[in-house]
Amino acid sequence: MPRAPAPPPEEKLRDADRSQAVILAAARDEFAESGLGGARMDRIAERAGLNKRLIYYYFEDKEKLFQAVLEQTYLHIREEERKLNLLALAPADAVRRLIEFTWQYYLDHPEFLTLLNSANLHRARHLEGSDRVREMNSPLIATLGEILERGRKDGSFRGGIDPVQLYVSIAGLSYFYLSNSHTLSAIFGRDLLAPKARSERLSHMVELVLGYVLR
Amino acid sequence: MPRAPAPPPEEKLRDADRSQAVILAAARDEFAESGLGGARMDRIAERAGLNKRLIYYYFEDKEKLFQAVLEQTYLHIREEERKLNLLALAPADAVRRLIEFTWQYYLDHPEFLTLLNSANLHRARHLEGSDRVREMNSPLIATLGEILERGRKDGSFRGGIDPVQLYVSIAGLSYFYLSNSHTLSAIFGRDLLAPKARSERLSHMVELVLGYVLR
Amino acid sequence: MPRAPAPPPEEKLRDADRSQAVILAAARDEFAESGLGGARMDRIAERAGLNKRLIYYYFEDKEKLFQAVLEQTYLHIREEERKLNLLALAPADAVRRLIEFTWQYYLDHPEFLTLLNSANLHRARHLEGSDRVREMNSPLIATLGEILERGRKDGSFRGGIDPVQLYVSIAGLSYFYLSNSHTLSAIFGRDLLAPKARSERLSHMVELVLGYVLR
Amino acid sequence: MPRAPAPPPEEKLRDADRSQAVILAAARDEFAESGLGGARMDRIAERAGLNKRLIYYYFEDKEKLFQAVLEQTYLHIREEERKLNLLALAPADAVRRLIEFTWQYYLDHPEFLTLLNSANLHRARHLEGSDRVREMNSPLIATLGEILERGRKDGSFRGGIDPVQLYVSIAGLSYFYLSNSHTLSAIFGRDLLAPKARSERLSHMVELVLGYVLR
């Protein structure tokens, strides 16, 4: 037979994994650029350099693929957050660090914002029943709760702060600014992504949040 | 919007104006529910109770229709904000009032959030070159600037606060919570839209912002 | 009543005629540019500066309008031919004159060519049953027959020439060259509409036809 | 044509090639019957017995499909002309043979006429930049030039005849008669496609052209 000898099984397996990873990355980019409704399976295949049929082979359909992308996306940011090792810092430093990280992560991963928007446009139906996602996210809240508790105990933080509320606020302050930066820049006639504007935003957010949590 | 709304000569709108208004309302709902990519011209026509062809007659194509919806949407919230008459209040009350209004408006008009998301997914290309939108939005920032200035002068507010930053923060705190409420509820396993959760959120936002602006 | 007094009846009538004429001219241009299938009633109305509904009022539908354009077109060329007063010329001069006229008329009225093409694409169903068209065209053949007969009698022309065949040949020699000039120019890599090319073509045609009819 | 026709590895065309060929044939018929504007993609698919989507898969859009049909059409007539092997005949016989062939080809392939008409209605924009078409057509002119040259040298033909002019005349004499046969039949009240009329036309054309080229 004219075909080259098949690669050893481990390598074949790796190819399969690699294909899935390549598809996921391509899908993430496409969904991020065009939203769920605007994304095209054809383009995802093209981006991945793989046959369209293969996407269906691995991910069943477009919705499931989007869900896989979402899960992977959450997994990534939560892993990065874990690496911050916030509990090793003084409470105020930990809060500041979290704000800085969130801001920088959103800046570095604009796809995160659009993917979340898409997920929410569709009422998070892609997350329903995904226990994995909840498990992924609870450690962050637990950590933030611990930080707030420590701050309260050492007298630096005010009491009664809900870690979920605080996390949502920290995320929202960066998220809205960046997610809507095009609209806001057009509306206010001012480039919100210019370097100076960025650093001013970060300062503002840190002052705002610390001004609140510090007693 | 292709035609300036002429004042109706009689007590009833002319059919043409009425049709355009009906189409705009239907389009707003459809775009809000499904996003730009997911919206269907068929469904917009059906919602409007009018022939699909008429939409093209008045609005040229889907993109232009979306743009018209966006402009009308901004127009509405800015008008409502103007009615608040914030400059008649004491600075701290004005800020609190703006937070409360923003929160309540987003709650009452969930379509505002999704429309903005869609606009941003498409990098605000629907607003580019729309001078009208900038003109609509600048008075709000001017008002907020005046409030901050008054507060600083009477000694109640800290100085150096950029009204654009503050506005973005106020909006973002409500926006993220509500826009992502489905995702967040799923993630944190807690219904963020329950009445109690809502009022807690509002308190949190007011405390956060006032804790920052008040000297 | 707030309306200006109606214009006197003759002027009104003239307006009606004028509108019809304007529509016909607009339709002729549109059909000539885009063919029957590609012509748009909207564009015809726009070209005419009149309401689309009026076209239907006067011409019933697109097909009938095309038919009216065709008839008017034939009427025009046959009238021009009649003005040549060919019977006042010597036979050979008359034939030469007819060739020159045909060539120049097609050059001046490119719409004539495309209208004919459209009519033929649709198998002349727009002319069927149009007695007017036959009546219009028979005088030309009669005239040409008379010229051939005179030439034969005075010994300058060969005998046995069918005037219909000759007319078709004269028309075809100009028609194909001009009607297909774009295609032929592309094919032969040579601009067939350049001034020199034109005069060469006319010489060629005259030589070809006179070389045949002259004994 | 999007793909060069690969020689089939087995005796049967591969499905892809066969599908493309079937689509081309169906498109040729539909365009010939209805023109470019009047042709319907649905009907082409139906004629081909294939899914409409497949047409777009292979030919991108209607315009490109028309272009592919045009190229194939030229290819065919030029191939048939080449098979005539005109250079093996005496000059006068060669000219007569070309006239006869052209006449018969147009009779046998009425679609050739309407396709050309459509192409010219659209100003040959489908041929622009198609080097292939020019390459296809130049050999014919070269051959005709050689025939004229031989005739001149052996004293039978007059000199100074431009092969392009002669070719255009030969084509035009048949083309106009057949392309406009419906219109002309209606106009002159005489069936130009009856057997007797046909043979008279052929005689007329041969006499006309030979009467010119022969010294």
Place this chain on the structure above:
DNA sequence: TATGAATGAGCTTTCATTCAT
């Protein structure tokens, strides 16, 4: 595991035509 060929349903848009005045 991987692919090119093929499809049905449905999309946005267009069109000739008619309604109401």
Place this chain on the structure above:
DNA sequence: TATGAATGAAAGCTCATTCAT
């Protein structure tokens, strides 16, 4: 005579998905 508003049908084209290998 003249018009702006409105429409049903159908057009070109696209999409997620499946077939056959």
